[in-house]
Amino acid sequence: MPDVHDPRGVLYPAKLPQFERILPPDDLADLVAWYWLVHWDIADGRTSRQQLLPFPLMNLVVQAPGVTLSGPTASASHRDLSGKGWAVAALLQPAAVSSLKVSPHELVGLEVDYDAPELLEPISRILNKGQGTASNQDCSTAYSAWLRESLPPPDANGLLANEFINYVSTTTNAINVEQSAIALGMSVRSLQRLSLRYIGLPPLAVIRRYRLQEAAQRIRENPSQSISEIAAELEYADQAHLATDFRKVLGFSPSSYRGHTSGNM
Structure with a gap:
């Protein structure tokens, strides 16, 4: 839920x-x-x-x-x-x-x-x-x-797409499409089609969005925890990969974000 x-x-x-x-x-x-x-x-x-x-x-x-x-x-x-x-x-x-x-x-x-x-x-x-x-x-x-x-009731594939979102949003170590496909009992190709049809984004983009949201929350709410520790907990390859995701999507580094939020909590 x-x-x-x-x-x-x-x-x-x-x-x-x-x-x-x-x-x-x-x-x-x-x-x-x-x-x-x-x-x-x-x-x-x-x-x-x-x-x-x-x-x-x-x-x-x-x-x-x-x-x-x-x-x-x-x-x-x-x-x-x-x-x-x-x-x-x-x-x-x-x-x-x-x-x-x-x-x-x-x-x-x-x-x-x-x-x-x-x-x-x-x-x-x-x-x-x-x-x-x-x-x-x-x-x-x-x-x-x-x-x-x-609105009429949703179809079966739509409900399966809901399951994908629920899995990714609640499983912090969901890191790749293959893992998600296995969890849902489907092929990678089927999951890719499902995600594009019902979400509009490739499944990897969905997974990365939730991981980045989780990283931003931890950086914001846990100022004593190092960014490298957060990257490791969320199974980024290393801190540099987390920083790259931050800059690509948000336009600034994790440390800059922490500095901007420290006075707003």
Whole structure:
């Protein structure tokens, strides 16, 4: 089961505005990992940049003036917040792909409009009452009602793609595609096709994203642990390989990241 307290994904948690995750009802757990809800009120003339190392999944986001579908990302990303606003979103399980009838591979790095007025209207109505975070549960309930009404059950291959994400996200020593394929009882080629069809990224990219998220969390939360020790625990070949992944995806070194986060915890 997804953990709403999972600290991975956000590079600088101390900079988050009012943020909450809510698990979906059991009957929707195959479609949604969790709902995430954020409210912000930024002073005039200022912008708050939220730097992210996203989970390799799609997000269906409700935010005035409409609904958007964000595809998986191949690198770090950010959202700039200004003024006063809100967003209510679902972090989608891979199995939701068949229900939404979209191709995540075609959406990598993109955010596109999604025509869902029946989702936008009730959530906007709830939030326009001005109750802020007190309305989060009502928003998640309205989101769940729309999903039940609008999306058919996932197919068997989508559920298998969910298993792949669950395995990689909870197994810190999952380091290669062959290991994951064996764990799921499938061939490497079948796993590659499954990952591209339902996640939009090659399986190795998915594995590396979770390993890098885990590394960033440990670097951020364990300042007394050396980066070489973290690299060894996560079965990187050595510290240099971890540093290379950091620079390639995030644009800076693990030690620089630790320095940037040390004053924000």
